[in-house]
Amino acid sequence: MGAAAGRAPAPWHPLRTALVVRSAASAVVDQTGEVELGVFDQVDDGLRALVPADLGTLRTQARRWGVKAWFDEEACPRAHYEAQVLSAKHVPGAELLAIEVGFHAEHPSERDNEAALAAIRGAEPTWRDALGPDAVVGPFLGRAGWLRLSETWPDPDLGDPELCFEVADRLAAYVTTLEPLRRRAPAAQEDPAGRSTGRPSRR
Secondary structure, eight states: OOSSTTOOOOOOOTTHHHHHHHHHHHOOBOTTOOBOTHHHHHHHHHHHHHSOGGGOOEEEEEETTEEEEEESOSSOOSEEEEEEEEEGGGSTTOSSEEEEEEEEEOOSSHHHHHHHHHHHHHTHHHHHHHHOTTOEEEEOTTSTTOEEEEEEEESOOTTOTTHHHHHHHHHHHHHHHHHHHHHHSOOEEEOTTSOEEEEEOOO
16 A cells, blocks of 8 residues: 555545545645645545544644644644654654654643643553554654654655545544543643643543
8 A cells, every 4th residue: 555554545435535536636746755735635624524523523724734633622722633744854764754643732831741641641551452553652753842642654655646535544543532532531721822721621
């Protein structure tokens, strides 16, 4: 499979054919590995089709190099789900670039980031069964102080017309697996500047 070596193809979904056709038309890769905006627009579409409505109002923000996802709040919180293109220097084994898929805690305070990961760390037996061995809890790739639970795909085939669906499918797996676990424990709400207020949130 071109998108991620060794990964089984994503299961069929009613929107898969449309997403693949649209991404094939919009995903353009030049000799530097640059990705046109359409790739993550299609990931956005796929994610919306795959995440169940009972988790809340899914919000997304697609951009040239990735897509962020979260629930209910108008602005993207510091703790969110994300798929993005990374420089090869941040991912062992990558020569040109990599794709990262998973959950990020990007608070200014390391303590708040640890708190955002606490419920996830404590529930590892649950999410490990669902997400498999590629999911890593650890420091953010490329910035000190932030944390992540994510996986990386070194040197994916950016011209593969199924890439957008595979990224959407995997990001949806993180969302549907982790969001219920995060909501089981009290979490700090954020004010508009991203600072912890200390009040329990819906999550």
